[in-house]
Amino acid sequence: MSIDAFVIGIFFVTIHLLANELIPADRIKRLRWLSFSGGLAVSYVFVYVLPSLHREQHQLKDYASTFTMESELYFIGLLGLLLFYGIENSVSYAQAKGFAEYHAFFWLQVGFFAFYNMLIAYTVMASEIKGVQAVFYGAAIGLHFIAVAHDLWRKDPDRYRKVGRYVLASGIFVGWGIGTSLQLSSVMQSLIFAFISGAMILNVLKNELPKERDAHFPTFAFAIISYTSVTLALKYFFEW
Incomplete structure (x- = not known):
């Protein structure tokens, strides 16, 4: 296991264990942080x-005998999006209606995110990204994990603090272990990446994109322009 993989793994675990201590939900400047x-x-x-x-889908042309369409991975991504939305919708509905079974739905969501974390950790570790690229993408995923942790913390602070955060961190550990000790086929890695991409896209657009009343547009625009500019520059110069 490379030092980069080790540092990223520790970083991801620390985020879930200490998300509210690193960025306290009750003290941050909410509008600018969300934006x-x-x-x-x-x-x-x-x-x-x-x-x-798109690149992963294009590479599947080498497996023409197994995959005959040009959209298999997009379909898998759609399944990830659908599953995430179904669980999120069930939890929100149970919470709004005050169902006695709400806590069961909460743990279902925590369990799904632990599985989601495992797949993300596996993908990052198996890809063997290093150096500046590891820092750059690790930071982006880390912020995504912070948003996930805060969302679950707000729904049930007590349960998340006592048990939930450790369940999510355990998902990172499991994915970390699998990614550094087991090399799955390129097709399986592509399927995993597609599934978590669908779930991530919905989570970002539904939960991380600030609503109009919570948005600070200059900060939002600055984040997009700066991150995109640096990413494109690094891709151009280092052929990421």
Whole structure:
């Protein structure tokens, strides 16, 4: 395991264990934080996730006997989006209606995010990104994890603090271990990436993109322009 993979793994675990201590939800300047993190998240989706998904789909042409369409990975991504939306919608509905079973839905969401974390950690570790690229994409995913952690914390602070955050961190550990010890086939890696891309796209656009009343447009625009400019420059000069 490279030092880069080790540092990223520790970084991801620390985020879930200490998200509210690192960026306290009751003390941050909410409008600017939401706008900045939302801008980075949206930029990450458009300049990295979608192009990477297209590249993975293009590479499946080498497996013409197995995949005959030109949209298999997009279909898998759509399934990830659908599953995430279904779970999120069920939790929100149960919470709004005051169902006694709400906590069961909350744990269902925590369990899904632990699985989601495992797949993301596996993808990052298996890709063996290093150096500046590891820092850059690790920071983007880290901010995404902070948004996820804060969303779950707001829904049920007590349960998230006592148990939920450790469940999410365990997903990182499992994905970290699999990514550094087991090399899956390129097709399986593409399927995993497509699934988490769909879930990530919905999570970013639904939960991380600030609503009009919470938006600070200059901060949002600055985050998008700066992250996109740096990403494109690094891709151009280092052929990421």
